[in-house]
Amino acid sequence: MTGISVEAMERGAWTVLSVHGPINSYTFNELQEKTMLHAGRVDMAVDLSGVSSMTSAGIGVLLAAIEDAETAGKRFFVIAPSEVSRLAIESTGFADRFPTLPSIKELPV
Amino acid sequence: MGLTLFTYLAAILAAAAAIAVKGARPGLRAFRAAAFFSVAYALLLATGYMLSIDYPAAALVLVRAAGVGVIASYLAFLRLAIGYPYAKRLFILDLALVAIGLAAVWAFVFTDAYIVEVKRFELEYIRFEGDYHRPLSLVGLAAGLAAALTMTARSFITKSRVYRQHLAVMAAGLLFSVAWGYVFAIVGPTGILKAAYPLSAVNTLVAVLAASYAFSSTRVFQPRLVAKTFGVWLAIIVAFALPLGAVVAVAFLFRAEAGATALGIAAIAFLLLGRGAESFARGRMGSEHDAASREDLEAAIAHLDLSAGRESVLGELSAIVGESFGCSWLAVLSEDDAGNLRRIYPDDDDEIVTTPNSPALEALAAVDRRVILKTDVVADASFAELKPVLLGFFDVLGAEAIVIAKEGRRVVGLFALGPKRSGADYDAQDYAAFDAVHGKLFVVAYYARHVARESLLGTVEKEIGLADQIVKSIQEKIDPIDHPGVEVSFVCQSPRGLGGDLFDSVRISEHRWFFVVGDISGKGLNASMSMVILKSMIRTLLKEEKDFIKLVARANVFIKERLPRGTFFSGMFGFLALDKGSIYFINCGIPAMFFRSPGLDSVIETQGEGKMLGFVRNVEPYLKTRKLALPPGSRVLISTDGIVEAESVRGERYGKERLVRILAENKDASAAETVGAVVKSASAFAGGRLDDDITVVAIDYAGIPKEKKR
Structure with missing residues (x-):
C-alpha cells in the first residue's frame, strides 16, 4: 500500500499542507491530524496537486477543516486539486463548498 | 398627537402580548381580564385626551371610564396574585372584586366624585377634579399596590422556584406600573409633569408584558445573566x-x-x-461564550473512550456532566431486551425503574421533547395532561432534569440529573446545552444499550469487540423485504469490522418498503457510531415526516448539526412500491445504481445527479424524487463507493464498467449470487484487500403479486 506524505509550511499568513499520495481509510489519519492542528486556528490551505486518489475519508477531513475555519472566522483554500481529487470533490454535488485556487501563488495576502 | 402615540402603541403591544399567551392554565382568565382592562384604560385615556379640545363632554366620559379601567385592571391583577399558580375557585373573592368594580363604575362614571370636567388648549390639559378624586385615585393605587405586594410576598413562600420567579417578575412589573401611574396620572396633571400626561397610561405595557412573561416562561433564569444583560442594554x-x-x-x-x-x-x-x-x-449577551462552552462539552463527550468499558465510560460521563452543569449526581437508565428501563449507573444494580406499558414510560414516549426540566413539567401548560405521571417519575428518580434517547417512540435510554450542588434550578441555558449535546448523549445511550457490562465481556477484544456488538445488533435490526414479488439481497461489510456503510429497510405496508443505502464518512468506530445514530434517526423521522423530500432534508440537518464535524452521507433513499412496480428514490450521492431490463437485455445507469447530505444546512432545493418503473424480471443493483473506487495494486480503479460487466454476466443468477459475484470480483481486483467499507444491494423484481392484480 502506497503511503501518504503531508508537509506543512508557512507562507505569509498562511499554513499550507502539501499532500502527496492516496487519501483513503488507511492514510487519512495523517492528514486529519495535521489539519486538526491548524484548522480554525490559522488561515490554511491544502495543496492537493500530488494526490493520487481520494476516497470519502479525504472529503470528510477537508469538510471538517472547512467547517472549523468557518466557525473560527479563518480562511481556507484547496490548492490545485489533482484530477482524481477534483472528481472526488465534484462527486459530493457541493464543489462550491470547497473554495479552490489554481496555484499556491494565488493565495490572498 | 405627539406623546399620545406612545400610549396607543403601548396599548397595541400589550394587547398583542396578551393574545400571544395561549393554552389553558391556572390564572389565565385573571391575566386576560387584567390585560383587557389595562389596554382599555390606555385607549380610553389617550382618546379622551385627544378629544378634550373639540369634544370635552365625550372626553369627560372617556377619562372617567379610563379610571374604571385602571381599577378593574388592578383588581384582576389582585385576583391573579392571590390565585396564581393554582386553579382554585375563590367564589367569594371573585364576587367581592366584581362588586368593587361595579361600585367603581358608578362612582367614577355616573357621579362627579372623580372628575367634573376636562379641557385642553394645545398642550395645556386642565382636569377639574371632583371632591373625591384623591380618595378614589388612592383606592385604585391601593388595589395595584396590594396586588404587587401579594405577589412579592408569595414569591418568597411558593414552593416551586419557577413560580416564585414568575411572581417576582409580575410584582416588579406591577410596582413599576403603579409608580408610573401615580407620578404621571395622579400627580402629573397638577404639577411640573403636566405636558407628559399623555404618557400616563404607557405603564399598561410593563405590567402586561411582565405577566405574559410569567405565562410563557417555564425555566428559571440566572440572576447574574439577567444583571449582565441589563448592563449591556x-x-x-x-x-x-x-x-x-x-x-x-x-x-x-x-x-x-x-x-x-x-x-x-x-x-x-x-x-x-x-x-x-x-x-x-454581539458576544456580550453571553451567546458566544455559551456556544464555546457547549462545543467544549460536546467535544468532551465525543472523546469518551468507548473501548474503556461501560462502567468507565459512564463514570467519565458523570464527571463531565457534573463539572459542566454542577449537578450532584447523574443516573443512566437503559432499555433492556424486555423493554424495561433499568438503572445501569451509578449503582449498576439493574433496578427496574419502569416497565413496558407503564404510565411513566408511555408518558416519556408521548412527549415530543428530548430534554425535560422539572420546572417545565411544573409550569409548562403543554405538559398538563402528563404532569402527574412525569412529576411522579422525576420524584422516583429524585431528578431535576432528564435527557431522553428515543428511537421513534421507544425510549432506549435516559440520563437523569440530580439537583444542582448550588441549590439552583436548571435554567434555559442548561436546557440549550443539553439540547446541543443530545446527539452525543444519544451515542452513549446506544452504547450503554448494546454493550454488555464490562464484567461480562471477559476477554473480548476491546475496541473492535465492543463496537462490533453495536454495529451488528443495529445492522441486523431491519425489516427484511420479504415479499413474493421481489428478492432483495445485500452485503454490508468493512475491512476493519467497523464501518459507516448502511443498509436499512422499513416495512411501510403490505407491498411497500422504505429503504436507505449509503455510506457515512469517517472510518472505524466513529463512522459506525454515526451510522448507528443516523439509522435510528431516519427511523424516527419516518414516523414523523410524510413528505419524502422533507424527510431527507431533515436527515441532512441532523447530519450537519448533530453528527461530528466533517461527517457526510453519500447514498440514496428509496421507496419500493411493489404494488405499482416502481422504485421512488432520492439520490444523495450514490455513485452507482444500475438497472437491467429483460426486454432490453442491457444495463442502464439510473442514479442521475445527486447531492450528498451534510454539506449545507438546507439541502431541500437540491433534492429530486425520481421514479424507476420495474418491469417483471428486472434487476436493480446499487453500490456505495467502496466497490467503484476499489484500487488494484497498480493503482487502477475498479470503476463502473466492471460492475456493469458482472451484472451482465450474472443475468441468470439470483440476487444473492450477483451480490456475491460483485464483492468477489472487486476484492480480487484489489488484491484481496478492500480499502473502504462496501455495501452492495440487488433487487430482483418478479412482478406485481397476483392477489394485488385481482
Missing part, C-alpha cells in the same frame, strides 16, 4: 441610543432649511450607531 442606551437621539434631534432642528440633508444625516447616524450597538451586543 444600559450601555447600549448610554453609548449608542442617546447619541443617536441627540444627532437626530439636532439634524431635525434644521429640517426647515434643509429637510433632505437632515433626513440623510439622521439615516447615516442610525446606520452607524445601530451597527455599532449590534456589534457591541
